Amino acid sequence: MQRFPVLIVGSTGAFGARIAELLVRDAAIEVILGGRTRSALDAQARELSGASKRSTGVAVLDATEVSGDDIAKIGAALVINAAGPYQGSDTRLAQAALAAPCHYIDLADARDFVAGFPSLDGAARAADVLAVTGASSVPGLSSAVVAQHRDAFARLECLDIAISPGNAFDPGVATVASVLGGVGQPLRILDGGVWRTVHGWQGLRRVRFGEAERRWVGYVDVPDLDLFPAHEAGLATVRFQAGLEVPLFHLGLWSASWLVRSGIVRSLAPLAPALLRVKKAFSGWGSNRGGMIVAMRGTGANGQRKILRWLLVAGSGHGPYVPALASVALARRLASGLEPRRGAFACYGLVGLDEILAEARHLDIVCTTLEEKPLLRGAEGA
Numbered sequence: 001m002q003r004f005p006v007l008i009v010g011s012t013g014a015f016g017a018r019i020a021e022l023l024v025r026d027a028a029i030e031v032i033l034g035g036r037t038r039s040a041l042d043a044q045a046r047e048l049s050g051a052s053k054r055s056t057g058v059a060v061l062d063a064t065e066v067s068g069d070d071i072a073k074i075g076a077a078l079v080i081n082a083a084g085p086y087q088g089s090d091t092r093l094a095q096a097a098l099a100a101p102c103h104y105i106d107l108a109d110a111r112d113f114v115a116g117f118p119s120l121d122g123a124a125r126a127a128d129v130l131a132v133t134g135a136s137s138v139p140g141l142s143s144a145v146v147a148q149h150r151d152a153f154a155r156l157e158c159l160d161i162a163i164s165p166g167n168a169f170d171p172g173v174a175t176v177a178s179v180l181g182g183v184g185q186p187l188r189i190l191d192g193g194v195w196r197t198v199h200g201w202q203g204l205r206r207v208r209f210g211e212a213e214r215r216w217v218g219y220v221d222v223p224d225l226d227l228f229p230a231h232e233a234g235l236a237t238v239r240f241q242a243g244l245e246v247p248l249f250h251l252g253l254w255s256a257s258w259l260v261r262s263g264i265v266r267s268l269a270p271l272a273p274a275l276l277r278v279k280k281a282f283s284g285w286g287s288n289r290g291g292m293i294v295a296m297r298g299t300g301a302n303g304q305r306k307i308l309r310w311l312l313v314a315g316s317g318h319g320p321y322v323p324a325l326a327s328v329a330l331a332r333r334l335a336s337g338l339e340p341r342r343g344a345f346a347c348y349g350l351v352g353l354d355e356i357l358a359e360a361r362h363l364d365i366v367c368t369t370l371e372e373k374p375l376l377r378g379a380e381g382a
Contacts, residue, residue: 003027003029003030004028004029004030004077004334004335005032005057005074005076005077006023006029006030006031006032006078006080006331006335007032007034007071007074007076007080008023008031008033008080008082009034009035009061009063009066009079009080009081009082009093010034010035010063010081010082010084011033011034011035011041011044011082012035012040012041012044013082013083013084014169014171014172014175015084015107015136015320015324016035016080016082017044018321018323018324019080019324019328020044020048021051022321022324022359023332024048024051024056025052026335028335029332029335031057032056032057032058032076033045033048033056033057033058033059034058034060034063035060035083036062038058041058041060044056045057059074061074063081063083063092063093064092064093066092067096068097068101070096071096071097071099071100076097076100076102077102077103077334078102078103078104078105078331078334078335079093079096079097079100079103079104079105080104080107081093081094081106081108082107082324084106084107084108084109084174084178085110085174085175085177085178086106086108086110086113086178087110087113087178087182088110089108089110089113091113091117091119093106094120094131094133095120095123097131098120098123098124098127098131099127101127101129102129103129103130103131104124104129104131104132105131105132105133105327105331105347106132106134106135106327107134107136107323107327108133108134108136108223109134109137109138109222109223110178110223111221111222111225113133114133114139114223114226114227114346115223115226117131117133117134117344117345118345118346119344120344121343121344124343124344125343128342129342130334130339130341130342131344131345132330132344132347132350133344133345133346133347134223134347134348135347135350135351136324136326137163137322138161138163138224138240139222139223139224139227139228139348140347140356141292141322141323141325141353142161142224142294143224143227143347143348143349143350144326144349144352144353144356145294145310145353146159146228146232146296146349147352147353148352148353149296149308149310151301152306152308153296153298153299153301153306154299154300154301154303155298156234156297156298157235157236157297157298157299158235158236158238158239158295158296159235159237159238159239159294159295159297160237160239160295160297161224161239161240161292161293161294161295162207162217162241162242162292163241163243163290163292163293164207164209164215164217164243164244164245164290164291164292165244165245165290165320166212166245166287166290166314166317167244167245167246167249167282167283167285167286167287168283168286168288168317169290170280173272173273173276174272176272176275176276177270178269180267180268180269180271181267181269182200182201183201183253183256183257183260183268184199184200184201184256184257184258184260184261184265184268185199185200185260185267186198186199186261187199187200187221187225188225189219189225189239189240190225190229190235190236190237190238191236191237191239192236192237193236198219199219199257199260199261200218200221200257201219201253201254201257202218202219202254202258202261203218203219204254205217205241207243209291209292209293209313210291210311210313210368211315212287212291212313215245215250216243216244216247216251216254217243217250218250218254218257219240219241220240222240223346224240225238225240227346227348231348234298245286245289246282246285246286249279253268256268288316288317289319290313290314290319291311291312291313291314292311292322293309293310293311293312294309295307295308295309295310296308306371307371307373308370308371309369309370309371309372310367310368310369311367311368311369312365312366312367313365313366313367314363314364314365315364315366316363316364318360318363318365321363321365322360322365324359325357326347326350326351326356329351329355329356329358330347330350330351333351333355
């Protein structure tokens, strides 16, 4: 049987490693691990090959310099770009994939990166390939949740999304730097039908994540803040917030956000190595449980106020698999030949919720949907 070759760039990272682990189980897919360090790739290949009883390929490359010819020589039919963060990044790897030509998927959650991605649409169609950005928790999973439940609303007016990983999650320096880079920075949100400016990590409030309990969250800049208003004309409010499980860590960043907002400090990103060391020193604090909430409010089919709250809780340290699920589901569709779409666009309602969650069937990830009794109009809380 001829297998579908998938090159995972950034395969040794937190999310790339999960993508590789999930895809290597599919006998129809040939996994090729991509990154800059041969020794790390070889070690990962040995581990995956031992688990799958199949050989796993390795390709040493730099995502910022790789060309279409390089990818063509590797023989990939699909490139999955897990080498974030994407804040301030360009589409060079995507362009190289299109030049090869082959399909492309990334896990971008950077608002500007995702907004500019459709500029590749003409090149993707000319190459007869699919290029998708944002196949991650946002907007890939969040939009799938809304699409699943949209028919329950005659009019959808408010979306409230929140994410909080468990403190046991061990991110890399680049990931921490991308988070810190947004602390205190201005960002625009649609609130009550009006676009207004808020600041990263502010808007402080507590949210209950089911068994992951109550946690502090604050504003974060993500593609959903643009994508949902663009696709859903009746929306008046779209909010996305994220938070750290350990209150001391979260409130510390909230306090520091005022230093950035006031101009005393330009950015917290340079503090990433030091703060990551602090986090690792207190890795025993908190838990290995993370959560995600998508709350939908509006008018139901019966004309009455309606509130649906979708909750995901990941235990046993399985939270880092969640951002990988949409890309894995889409890769399987391409490998099976069941994905006919071509062009370059965001992963907005592109993969069904059931299809995404099917990739988590062996993981400690539980999803529930609750309908809540509305309060008086205008009084609904988060």
